[in-house]
Amino acid sequence: MSEGAVxxxxxxxxxxxxxxxxxxxxxxxxxxxxxxLLVLAYMVLTTxxxxxxxxxxEGISFVTGSEWLPxxxxxxxxxxxxxxxxxxxxxxxxxxxISVGLSLYLTEVAPAWLRGPVGYAVDLLAAVPxxxxxxxGVFVLLPLFLQPIAEALGSAFGFLPIFAPPASGxxxxxxGVVLGIMIIPIISALAREVFRAVPADDRYAAYALGATxxxxxxxxxxxxSRAGLVGAVMLGLGRALGETIAVALxxxxxxxxxxxxxxPGYSMAAVIANQFQEADAPxxxxxxxxxxxxxxxxxxxxxxxRLLVWRMVAER
Amino acid sequence: MNDAVFxxxxxxxxxxxxxxxxxxxxxxxxxxxxxxxGPSGCGKSTFIxxxxxxxxxxxxxxxxxxVLYHGEDIYxxxxxxxxxxxxxxxVFQRPNPFPKSIYDNVAFGPRINGYKGDMDELVERSLxxxxxxxxxxxxxRKSALALSGGQQQRLCIARAIAVEPDVILxxxxxxxxxPIATVRIxxxxxxxxxxxxxxxxxxxMQQAARVSDKTAFLYTxxxxxxxxxxxxxxxxxxxxxxxTTPKDKRTEDYVSGRFG
Amino acid sequence: xxxxxxxxxxxxxxxxxxxxxxxxxxxSPRRLWTDRAASAAMLATVALALLPVVLIFYYIxxxxxxxxxxxxxxxxxxYSFRKEGGGFLNGLIGTLIMVGVATAVAVPFGVLAxxxxxxxxxxxxxxxxxxxxxxxxxxxxxxxxxxxxxTAFVVPFGFGALMGAxxxxxxxxxxxxxxxxxxxxxxxxxxxxxxxxxGAAKWQTVTRVVLPSALPGIxxxxxxxxxxxxxxxxxLILTALGSLTITTKLLGEPISALPLAIFDGARTPxxxxxxxxxxxxxxxxxxxxxxxxxxxxxxxxxxxSR
Numbered sequence: 001m002s003e004g005a006v007x008x009x010x011x012x013x014x015x016x017x018x019x020x021x022x023x024x025x026x027x028x029x030x031x032x033x034x035x036x037l038l039v040l041a042y043m044v045l046t047t048x049x050x051x052x053x054x055x056x057x058e059g060i061s062f063v064t065g066s067e068w069l070p071x072x073x074x075x076x077x078x079x080x081x082x083x084x085x086x087x088x089x090x091x092x093x094x095x096x097x098i099s100v101g102l103s104l105y106l107t108e109v110a111p112a113w114l115r116g117p118v119g120y121a122v123d124l125l126a127a128v129p130x131x132x133x134x135x136x137g138v139f140v141l142l143p144l145f146l147q148p149i150a151e152a153l154g155s156a157f158g159f160l161p162i163f164a165p166p167a168s169g170x171x172x173x174x175x176g177v178v179l180g181i182m183i184i185p186i187i188s189a190l191a192r193e194v195f196r197a198v199p200a201d202d203r204y205a206a207y208a209l210g211a212t213x214x215x216x217x218x219x220x221x222x223x224x225s226r227a228g229l230v231g232a233v234m235l236g237l238g239r240a241l242g243e244t245i246a247v248a249l250x251x252x253x254x255x256x257x258x259x260x261x262x263x264p265g266y267s268m269a270a271v272i273a274n275q276f277q278e279a280d281a282p283x284x285x286x287x288x289x290x291x292x293x294x295x296x297x298x299x300x301x302x303x304x305x306r307l308l309v310w311r312m313v314a315e316r
Numbered sequence: 317m318n319d320a321v322f323x324x325x326x327x328x329x330x331x332x333x334x335x336x337x338x339x340x341x342x343x344x345x346x347x348x349x350x351x352x353x354g355p356s357g358c359g360k361s362t363f364i365x366x367x368x369x370x371x372x373x374x375x376x377x378x379x380x381x382x383v384l385y386h387g388e389d390i391y392x393x394x395x396x397x398x399x400x401x402x403x404x405x406x407v408f409q410r411p412n413p414f415p416k417s418i419y420d421n422v423a424f425g426p427r428i429n430g431y432k433g434d435m436d437e438l439v440e441r442s443l444x445x446x447x448x449x450x451x452x453x454x455x456x457r458k459s460a461l462a463l464s465g466g467q468q469q470r471l472c473i474a475r476a477i478a479v480e481p482d483v484i485l486x487x488x489x490x491x492x493x494x495p496i497a498t499v500r501i502x503x504x505x506x507x508x509x510x511x512x513x514x515x516x517x518x519x520x521m522q523q524a525a526r527v528s529d530k531t532a533f534l535y536t537x538x539x540x541x542x543x544x545x546x547x548x549x550x551x552x553x554x555x556x557x558x559x560t561t562p563k564d565k566r567t568e569d570y571v572s573g574r575f576g
Numbered sequence: 577x578x579x580x581x582x583x584x585x586x587x588x589x590x591x592x593x594x595x596x597x598x599x600x601x602x603x604s605p606r607r608l609w610t611d612r613a614a615s616a617a618m619l620a621t622v623a624l625a626l627l628p629v630v631l632i633f634y635y636i637x638x639x640x641x642x643x644x645x646x647x648x649x650x651x652x653x654x655y656s657f658r659k660e661g662g663g664f665l666n667g668l669i670g671t672l673i674m675v676g677v678a679t680a681v682a683v684p685f686g687v688l689a690x691x692x693x694x695x696x697x698x699x700x701x702x703x704x705x706x707x708x709x710x711x712x713x714x715x716x717x718x719x720x721x722x723x724x725x726x727t728a729f730v731v732p733f734g735f736g737a738l739m740g741a742x743x744x745x746x747x748x749x750x751x752x753x754x755x756x757x758x759x760x761x762x763x764x765x766x767x768x769x770x771x772x773x774x775g776a777a778k779w780q781t782v783t784r785v786v787l788p789s790a791l792p793g794i795x796x797x798x799x800x801x802x803x804x805x806x807x808x809x810x811x812l813i814l815t816a817l818g819s820l821t822i823t824t825k826l827l828g829e830p831i832s833a834l835p836l837a838i839f840d841g842a843r844t845p846x847x848x849x850x851x852x853x854x855x856x857x858x859x860x861x862x863x864x865x866x867x868x869x870x871x872x873x874x875x876x877x878x879x880x881s882r
Binding site: 018019021022025026028029030032033034035036037039040042043046047050097098099100101102104105109118121122124125127128129130131132133134135136138139140141144181184188210212213214215217235238239241242243244245249269272273276277287288291294295298299301302303305306 | 632
Binding site: 368370373398399400401402403405406408410412413414415416424425428429472475476479 | 785
């Protein structure tokens with residue numbers, strides 16, 4: 001390290017090993033990064049390949065057929081697709097108003113000292129594992145709330161096909177309610193970010209024009225947040241579509257399609273979890289096929305949500 | 317007689333095709349403080365970062381010309397930048413100690429160079445030379461971030477000299493410090509120049525006049541049609557001469573404060 | 577300036593005629609009522625959101641506590657769900673093994689991938705693809721990951737702890753990549769420059785400066801991923817299968833996990849089995865909360881603030 005005694009070129013030559021280490025490290029990191037892509041690709045390939053026989057045997061009636069009779073080798077998964085969509089829709093109906101209202105409250109109305117604790121409490125909902133949600137849903141929420149409300153809806157509005165009796169808490173409705181509770185923290189956390197991103201000047205402008213607080217929210221905050229809110233809701237939807245255990249315990253495990261949400265039903269994720277352990281090879285292949293369809297739907301929703309959220313962040 | 321530490325010939329730098337520095341030629345002599353002054357944006361930092369190939373880290377940067385360090389071209393394909401930077405130290409405008417202990421900050425350079433000797437002794441020696449030892453000798457294991465701005469900058473100087481370079485480049489080392497800390501850095505530089513050659517970029521003319529032996533004045537040239545701007549070397553010489561009897565009108569205007 | 581006659585204000589300047597209604601104090605009663613109704617609605621949503629939190633924690637603590645005892649924590653399952661006593665030790669050990677192995681695999685690859693994104697690839701095509709698909713992967717249903725591991729590895733090699741760990745590692749990997757990337761981006765350029773100026777090579781700068789600086793934040797992300805993996809059930813049904821006994825074999829033998837044991841307990845009609853499920857739920861919830869809390873502690877110790 002003394003001046004001039006050793007030329008730079010000579011020192012560089014002596015560093016030979018070091019430079020190879022540098023290059024190797026770079027390659028190592030790139031390989032690790034590529035692992036993500038490889039795993040994803042491999043996932044898609046193997047599952048689709050496994051389910052191919054079922055897809056070929058059933059053709060399009062795999063997704064359009066409503067008969068799921070494993071003992072006879074008939075595999076139509078429409079009831080599961082239907083149940084997934086219905087339970088997720090119920091979840092959104094419950095979670096979106098609550099999450100948006102909650103997030104608006106936390107960002108616009110709540111005093112500063114209240115924001116932390118309330119936000120933290122809601123985020124705790126995200127920490128609860130889904131099997132615990134399922135257990136609690138079956139033994140607490142069901143007798144306390146789901147069953148009574150379902151019966152009340154059935155008797156009061158039973159003339160509507162959507163609430164036709166016999167009403168049960170173990171139904172699309174029951175699963176949908178618990179699902180809704182589970183996605184509240186996801187939608188709310190993102191909605192809070194979206195609302196916080198609205199520039200303060202927009203709010204001041206509304207107030208300066210004499211708006212009440214609600215008018216300010218409606219006129220200044222909400223219009224600016226539309227894209228981000230849609231993204232947040234879609235991310236919550238993506239989570240609801242894939243949720244397995246809580247739904248498996250509460251949806252009723254009946255592979256049929258029913259117009260009434262107060263009836264038992266099934267979902268794609270739930271049927272995989274419930275039937276896997278007893279299934280024989282052909283049925284397992286069919287269940288893999290269910291998984292592939294579920295994956296496709298979830299991925300599409302997630303990609304669309306990501307693009308929306310990325311665009312909103314980029315425009316900030 | 318060329319005992320020059322650096323012999324720079326027609327050094328030009330462009331970023332993504334935009335020329336930032338054009339045809340700078342000068343020699344840096346050993347055990348002297350050479351100041352590089354000029355208005356903002358004239359390429360002083362760009363210039364000094366060529367001397368230890370830090371510009372290599374900027375994407376889109378292209379360097380042409382010759383920079384000879386003790387007669388050897390540092391941009392030769394046989395020389396890799398890491399080797400260059402181990403011989404030439406740099407202190408930055410804002411103190412940037414690592415979020416580690418004071419000891420580990422100073423020991424960082426020697427450790428990555430595979431130093432096998434007495435580390436405690438090397439750390440103490442470097443901190444003494446940076447005029448920081450007395451203030452930190454009892455808290456070497458404490459975080460460097462707990463020091464004041466001036467102390468952190470002296471720590472960065474100690475860190476740079478721990479690898480025993482023979483040149484120290486300083487990019488506006490005192491501009492983020494208060495006046496008292498600045499004076500201590502300037503006094504330190506006078507001590508350091510007994511052993512190291514120092515090149516300092518500064519926007520503070522008085523500092524350059526106080527501290528340096530030689531001064532290089534860089535100035536911005538503008539192309540009327542394209543309004544492209546780049547830096548050129550206007551004048552270089554003994555500091556006394558630059559400030560009292562500048563040869564170029566632009567130098568005279570700058571040092572007399574007609575523009576900043 | 578010509579046309580309508582303008583009134584003069586007190587100061588002498590011109591002014592336009594003002595309708596009396598606007599000079600009245602404040603907004604109309606209807607607008608005020610709307611504002612108050614909206615505030616009430618928002619408060620209602622807060623109550624509706626907090627109600628499940630209270631209900632969940634209250635009942636889990638109440639039911640779990642009454643069923644929890646030392647025997648539960650240290651004993652494995654009895655041979656039948658109907659029987660009382662015993663515990664979920666088999667599940668606890670299974671969870672510890674599988675989450676441990678999954679973490680040991682996912683963390684190095686995830687951190688290195690994040691290093692690639694921040695220090696090497698930056699905005700190149702490969703980096704953008706990795707970023708986008710990592711995000712996509714965090715939304716993949718965990719049951720699908722289980723299906724994949726089943727078809728690719730369980731079919732040839734059988735159920736086992738390693739299979740469960742593989743599924744959990746795949747779930748953890750994109751989470752760790754993205755959160756580590758965010759933490760690495762926060763490391764200031766200045767200290768990286770300081771390292772390079774001292775003659776450090778890139779890999780030395782990464783391992784000796786960048787990673788140590790970002791360590792608290794990286795730890796936070798890892799702990800949160802661990803908390804998530806500990807609570808997963810569906811992928812383990814398809815890969816570990818579950819078991820009533822304690823296993824430590826990594827390959828070839830089905831193994832239990834805490835969430836699996838809870839799931840089985842939730843489905844039995846026997847009171848004893850259900851009681852154990854509650855105790856297990858409390859145990860699992862505590863484990864997840866401890867990791868979440870540790871994550872917050874780690875992030876508060878970070879010297880790099882956002």
